[in-house]
Amino acid sequence: MANKLQWWAAERAPWLLLAIVILTIIAFFQVFDVRNGHLRLEVDPSLEGISTQSDAEREYANLLQRRFGSNEPIMVVVRADDTFTLAGLQRIDRLSKALATIDGVQGVRSLTATTIPRVTDGVLNYTRVTPESLTDPQLPEQLRAAAANTALLTGQLVSADGRAAAIVLETAAMTEREMLESDLAGEVLRVADTEAADGVEIMVTGASIIRSEISETVARQLRRVVPTIIAVVTVLLALAFRTVRGVVLPMITIVIAQLWLLAVMSVIDRPLNLITALVPPFLVTMGLAYCAHVLAEYESLIRDEDIGDPVERIAKLVSEISVPVAVTGIATIAGLLALMLNDQRSMVEFAWLAALGTAFLMVLTLTFVPAALRYCRPPATSRPLPAAWAFETGGEKLSHFDQRRRKGILAIAAAVFLGALLLASRIEIGDVFVGVFAPEARVRADYEAANQAIGGVNPLDIALEGGAADVFTDPDILRALDSLQTWLVAQPEVGSVTGLVDHVKLLDRYLGEDSEGQIPVSRDAIRQMLFVGESELLRSVVNLDRSSTLIRLRLTVDDTNSIGELLDRVRLRLTALPPGLDVRLLGSAVVMTESVETATEGQLQSIALALGLIFVCLAFQFMSPKLGLLASLPTMLQTAIYFGALGLLAVPLNPTTVLVECLVLGLAIDDTIHYLARFASAARRFGSEAQAASFALRTVLRPITLTKAILALGFLTMVTGELRSQAQFGWLAALTLACAWLVDVFVTPAFISGLRIVTLWDALRxxxxxxxxxxxxxxxxxxxxxxxxxxxxxxxxxxxxxxxxxxxxxxxxxxxxxxxxxxxxxxxxxxxxxxxxxxxxxxxxxxxxxxxxxxxxxxxxxxxxxxxxxxxxxxxxxxxxxxxxxxxxxxxxxxxxxxxxxxxxxxxxxxxxxxxxxxxxxxxxxxxxxx
Amino acid sequence: MNTKLFLHATLMLGLTAGATTAFAADVANMTVNDIAQCMRQNVVERGSLRDFQVNAFDAEGKSNNLKVKVFWKPAKTSDESRMTLQVLEPDTYAGTAYLLASDGQSEQINLYLPALKRVQPVVGSEMTQKLWGSDFTFADVKQVQGLLVDGNAKRLADAAVSGRPTYLVETATDKSQTGYSMVRSYIDQQSCTMLKAELFADGTTPTKVLTGDLNRLVEVEPYWVMLGYTMNDLKAGTHTDLVLSDVYLLERGLPESLFTPEGFYQPYE
CATH class of the missing domain: 2.60.120.10 (Jelly Rolls)
Incomplete structure (x- = not known):
């Protein structure tokens, strides 16, 4: 059966190539619209896919957005010596009006665009600042006094010291993607910057601004990094093989696999988002590794004088590579599919797309590459491969070293394994939002400056559902909320808090006779005050029938660790609220924090499951649980080293760093299985495990080393990226590849050299x-x-x-x-x-x-x-x-x-x-x- | 705080009656100013009384229903006009009252909350604020009426609303002040009442649509009165029904105490 397969593949090479070409052409036209040169595949640069929100949570968040308006406004902060001057207020007024004209801006709140109640001679003045009043010398002090008395303004529209003022833009309801395509953020920046002057700083921030910048930066990086990686890989492949086929075949294989995958995505109408965009680099990595082994074997076969017939050579090639490539592919696919248990939809998509891409690579490596090689004309001479001597000698010496020092190596490996586990226990789960940018980046500098100037710009909402109308006009409930707000303000991560009680107090100050503003003891008084005090601002915190309310917080922190700690304390504090209230925490800060925690924890479980599945695959392949375990140990060691490195270097675990682990798994399986396959066949051929170990390492050292080196250098090109997460991805991947190489050449041979291995494929044959x-x-x-x-x-x-x-x-x-x-x-x-x-x-x-x-x-x-x-x-x-x-x-x-x-x-x-x-x-x- | 605005709005909408005969013969050549004059000259200026209901529905279908009674009349000795509004229902707001006094230059409201038993003088207005939680802002009505005051309007080709020929007038507005960049008003050619208005924040899709209830367009010789309007906020998914009861045109009989702050403390029979 096996023989038939290898000969079939070798003899039917033309038909295989034709079929692959036809499929690829179909895929090309599915991916590209040649009429206009555009991609049919949608590219979604938003971060929405990262969320682990359930549909019900998303629906509730949407409901609250419709009910109370956007919880993620854009903030334009103006900092000067003093906001409360005529010039300062005029500047804010100009800017407010200009920003209001931008398409997509639904509302503007600022000191001059919001009605600010103030009492003059016993009369409540409820007028907005008018163009005429902006020349009134008394206006600045009137507004300063009005702002000082209410939490609705201080920390919201003006800083406590009066030096910074915020212009808050409510944006039209639109998806993140629509917002990106509308370039709303860019337009706001352009308009805002027109008011920058000496002594006047303009800062623009907000979740949508930061997300826009992240998305654009990622897209920009992809445009730069992908060609760079391709160029680096091409040059290094040329140096490694010094043949056209050595460069072209891996690249074509990878491109075909990518085209097929993109075509599938196009057919099922799935966009390429920020997470699934990592599938192509993953396929480049795996494709290069697969092809490197095949090419190394081919280069060895063309130097075998006993095999002169091209068809026989290809049959022999297929015979040698089919098992390790198939087993590697299946084990990698099984490991990737384990990620589908994750709650994060984009991770699930990443998992099955990467698994499908790996399947395409596996098929192409077993069909396209050998078929294409049949038509390559190898040199008649037996000229050695570049650095062949170094790899031969190095492999021999390393193998002897591994066998001679087997116990020592295994002891060190065990120590490293345990040490890595200990270090891994120090890993913190977390991510940063604006912190992914360099400190000097405009988006981060603006965020931090605005955060400092206003005292918190990262929004977080506490939604309270009373379950019946008029619950939130109950004085007892409002006093409980007042106490909660007081507690919230005292938290170090919280910059400002506003809610219904602030409105009630403000109304009481102006409509009641209490100059301090209290929560009235009469429910009717509260109802009537809210009735006559109805405004957009009030409706942003309480609904029409007073059954639902929001407490709006602005945080001074943006890392998920700090936010997570705050959320834990807040949840505990919320238990002290009166019974019957349904309380939930909302906002992108919450979503991001919980998504990172849930997704990362889910990913850890998935990786554990992936390791389990890999063990099962290998145990099945070697027909022994014990051998399966031994064969899994190098993969487990590499995984432990990776997580240990994260703990040692204090790199938090997040979706990005977990994705690197997928590469670790894929490459570790690939290397181990290729080594084992060589070792198993050599052990039977030579009847000596020692000789077999030496032969196996000599054979795989070249592809393993070249693959790792090429990929590591390719990933290192990402280190110069604008986003910290991408740079982190680059050097983590490179470091991991280096560690993987050490495990491949020292630990795996030491593990395996004392074993005789039987594979399922051998048994079947x-x-x-x-x-x-x-x-x-x-x-x-x-x-x-x-x-x-x-x-x-x-x-x-x-x-x-x-x-x-x-x-x-x-x-x-x-x-x-x-x-x-x-x-x-x-x-x-x-x-x-x-x-x-x-x-x-x-x-x-x-x-x-x-x-x-x-x-x-x-x-x-x-x-x-x-x-x-x-x-x-x-x-x-x-x-x-x-x-x-x-x-x-x-x-x-x-x-x-x-x-x-x-x-x-x-x-x-x-x-x-x-x-x-x-x-x-x-x-x-x-x-x-x-x- | 926005009661005065609502009063204005109500008056401009519901209590505007059309004296159709003056312009009926010259429909084709009616200019924007002519249309404005047709609408303006029919604002009822005499002291009168009527009830109206405001039924506001949010996007989830929750509603807030008000029943309000209005009195107004000009002062005998000046250009000042005065209006009083009393909330009748629901019970929790009953007795809440407003007195609006305008001398043509400035305006002041006296606000009375029965739960506090206190009158608070208030000045000021907010164009873009929703009134009493409804979908009406003063700017909405103001812009519908904008063609009357700012002249920044142009007449487009006539259109029909429910089969009735209307003047179609497009008014450009200052978005920073009103929340809208443009308003299109459909004015009934026969009655000079507003049958429909489309309010645009951005682009070509209206943000809100005001629709008159043709079943409630009644003729009170020699006037036409639209007794029902619905404002739909298309983006928010909310709507508000404004329903006016019969009109009472009172030549006399409204006591002066109804138009003084002290009068709030006295129940009106």
């Missing part, structure tokens, strides 16, 4: 003939799979006819089982030669020698013969790796031995030696012959 259990007594009681495992763990030899297998008088040590063919057992030589018997399928040869005696006869092959040889060392290995199989074989061996012993009781049973020999059946010649 091994043919022991029909009815194994009945025809080969040694395998009695074993399943077909177990019999194959035993055969592969032992040593299969095929001997041509006329070959001497055993010579009389030699020291014994091994037992042979005849799989097929015929042997003759004889004593003496020349004329004295006497054939004692013929041995065929199922017969056991030399078990007596196995028990420590010398060979008592000669054994030659009569026909080409397949024999299974095993000795003490093999039995030991089998006992360790497959104890159940070893026990069953021992039992069979003992039974055979016992049968022989019982058959060798001629006097008592009245049988002659000839009778014994004649009736021996499947036999062991040593025991049958007796002494």
């Amino acid at each position: 091994l043919n022991l003939g029909d009815n194994v259990q009945a025809q080969i007594p040694l395998f009695a009681g074993l399943s077909n799979r177990q019999a194959r495992i035993f055969a592969l763990m032992a040593n299969l030899h095929t001997l041509p006819a006329g070959t001497r297998l055993i010579s009389e008088g030699d020291d014994a040590g091994s037992i042979y089982v005849v799989i097929d063919g015929e042997l003759t057992v004889y004593s003496g030589s020349g004329d004295q030669r006497k054939e004692l018997r013929r041995m065929t399928r199922g017969d056991v040869v030399g078990e007596r020698g196995y028990f420590g005696q010398k060979r008592s006869a000669n054994v030659d092959t009569v026909t080409e013969t397949r024999l299974l040889r095993f000795d003490d060392a093999d039995q030991e290995r089998i006992c360790k790796a497959y104890p159940a199989i070893a026990a069953r074989v021992f039992l069979s061996l003992n039974r055979l031995q016992a049968e022989r012993q019982s058959e060798l009781q001629p006097p008592a049973r009245g049988r002659s030696m000839e009778e014994v020999l004649a009736n021996a059946g499947p036999a062991s010649f040593d025991s049958t012959l007796g002494d």
